[in-house]
Amino acid sequence: MDRQPVLDGERLYLRPLKKKDWDALYAVAADKLLWAHHPASDRWQEPVFREFFDDALAQGGALAIVDKASGAIIGSSRFQGHDPSGDGEVEIGWSFIARPYWGLGYNAEFKRLMLEHALKSVGRVVFTVGEDNVISRKAMANIGGQLTAETKLVERGGRLVNHVIFEITRESFARGPLGG
Numbered sequence: 001m002d003r004q005p006v007l008d009g010e011r012l013y014l015r016p017l018k019k020k021d022w023d024a025l026y027a028v029a030a031d032k033l034l035w036a037h038h039p040a041s042d043r044w045q046e047p048v049f050r051e052f053f054d055d056a057l058a059q060g061g062a063l064a065i066v067d068k069a070s071g072a073i074i075g076s077s078r079f080q081g082h083d084p085s086g087d088g089e090v091e092i093g094w095s096f097i098a099r100p101y102w103g104l105g106y107n108a109e110f111k112r113l114m115l116e117h118a119l120k121s122v123g124r125v126v127f128t129v130g131e132d133n134v135i136s137r138k139a140m141a142n143i144g145g146q147l148t149a150e151t152k153l154v155e156r157g158g159r160l161v162n163h164v165i166f167e168i169t170r171e172s173f174a175r176g177p178l179g180g
């Protein structure tokens with residue numbers, strides 16, 4: 001599976017994240033309110049976001065989300081944890097978009113592009129969401145994510161935070177709101 005494709009949508013395109021994208025992406029991430037309900041609520045701070053950005057580049061699956069109309073970077077997401085065994089699995093996560101794009105279908109558009117790409121190679125895509133992150137949990141339900149019984153403890157800001165796992169399979173995607 002190519003974890004750094006170029007994906008072209010109606011209003012957005014996704015492309016591999018590059019080191020030179022730092023200024024544009026941090027301009028989005030520096031919005032403190034963007035992270036208010038996120039388990040990593042300090043990610044708006046430059047040193048914290050620098051660590052996040054450097055990790056995204058090091059992991060090799062990070063994508064910049066670009067608004068086609070303006071050419072501006074409005075967020076990012078990642079393909080990570082690709083497991084090709086069996087029917088295969090990959091995680092989509094570490095996603096955020098600028099607040100002016102919230103509630104307008106941009107999240108659904110970039111997730112649909114990523115899901116269409118991933119589900120050509122794997123049978124299951126997982127999403128790890130902070131248990132108390134009500135905004136992300138609602139967004140997962142809106143795109144057809146199914147809450148599983150799986151949970152995961154993740155270190156965030158020096159503390160362990162419980163996360164829940166959502167999944168979208170090839171079959172559920174074909175029947176769901178993004179694939180149907």
